[in-house]
Amino acid sequence: MRIGRDDVLKIARLAELAVDEADLPKLVEQLDGIVAYVAQLDAVPAEGDIAPFVPGPESVAWRADEVRPQSLALPPGAMAPAFRNGFFVVPRRTGMDEA
């Protein structure tokens, strides 16, 4: 599978990532090279079912479903670009089709 300019623009839209036109040719070349490299897994023959590997503990310990106090040294608004009356502020969503 080769990666072209249209593929990169489509992926960038899915990833909500602006890409400069000037960066595009190099980015296409690099992503095409990476995808070609990882595609070598295609050469491995299927060997039947194999259980997914999950590192760490075999099961996650349950804990009580209860509200706990948050021990934050700073309020959430202190790290956000814009925060008002307990809410993160964003530009109004218009032009949904463009997003």
Add this chain to the structure above:
Amino acid sequence: MSVRAIAARTGELLRAADARGLNAVLHWSEAHLEFEAARLEGQGPGPLAGMPIAIKDNIATLDLPTTCGSRILEGYVSPFEATAVRRLREAGALIAAKTNLDEFAMGSSTEHSAFGRVLHPMDPTRVPGGSSGGSGALVGAGVVPAALGSETGGSVRQPASFCGVVGVKPSYGRVSRYGLVAFGSSLDCISVFGQTVQDASRVLATISGHDPLDATSLARPPMAVAAPRADLRGLRIGLPREYFPADLDAGVRAGMERTIAVMRDLGATIVDVSLPHTQYAVPTYYIIAPAEASANLARYDGVRFGPTRPEGLPDVGALYRTTRGRGFGPEVRRRILIGTYVLSAGYYEAYYGKAQRMRARIADDFRQAFAAGVDLLFTPTTPTTAFKAGEKTEDPVQMYLADIFVCSVSLAGLPGLSIPVGRSEGLPVGGQLIAPYGEDERMLEVAGTLEGRLDATAEVR
């Protein structure tokens, strides 16, 4: 030595490192060192009393910024602290500085930081490895005896090898990930650099152990501080043949041969083993890690995190795209795009599904080797010594191949350790020990034994 004197001496060393342009540190100040000294005076001694420790800047601290080496988090101060950092403070360690890194821990050379590349501590034309290159260079330069880094695919063992220090990645789950900024959550491990095995082991004994704030934390007690064994009699050490290719760098090969001879002298039985899926570790890693990264980094959207907004954005979609496009550097953008691609409709099974199955096979290779009676594996940590700055930055795949001997261990969730075994043309060579899951202490004990017998500053050929 009083904690005040230790803080003052650490300040002198950090100033000297800054003056020589090492660029290993992103945040430190005299005022912060004085604050730490005062805190420790009031707290009383602990197992790490007065030990200065640097922290990679993707691990949350309350009183120093946590930027992940990224413009998108420039100036960000976490409202909570990583469990590992809290445990260090409680044990009496002095938090000395936050260290430079490849942006969001994505890189193998620490050339991908938004705040400039880190120099190798012995040769400024070379890289210190990455992504924890700031921590590795700082320990390698003798500024601090130990530092925290993080591993997703070898980001502590590889720079430890390049910088001539000890680097230890614990078994996945033995050290809490709480407060480690997420990159690849099924791979991420807070890991440790030390000037000696003992330094690294003391830090690991402090930060390991169960943490209810991390759902993937193992319900096991903290590690013991590892004591070196008198000899290696009774141990079977496997050499995976796939890690000793014909084109292995001659200096690295000489370092391995020298270390294997020492192991034999100490009574170990050396056996040949095979890990047949090794060649697929890097492509597997570079599907799984970007896939997880593309999801984890979705939170940096200019709403909850991010720099001051540009004016005139028409809607929230433009806010997301503009913030992320300007805030992330080239390598992070590449990985987000690759991760998005391999998870997208129509490609998920062809890439991510296959990579998940290969990950299981890679883990099974290790399981079978250990089940056949091997106690530890020994390999080179890296295929070469530290490479030149700029040598691989234009070719991402060549950069990724620098991790070829370390990322399989991360995929399998195993403990791995790099120890300096000598020098080739003046540059450090690292050897890697790999233990079965949960047997971190065995690996540290053997490393301590080897450290006592190897002259890490001697030329190996």
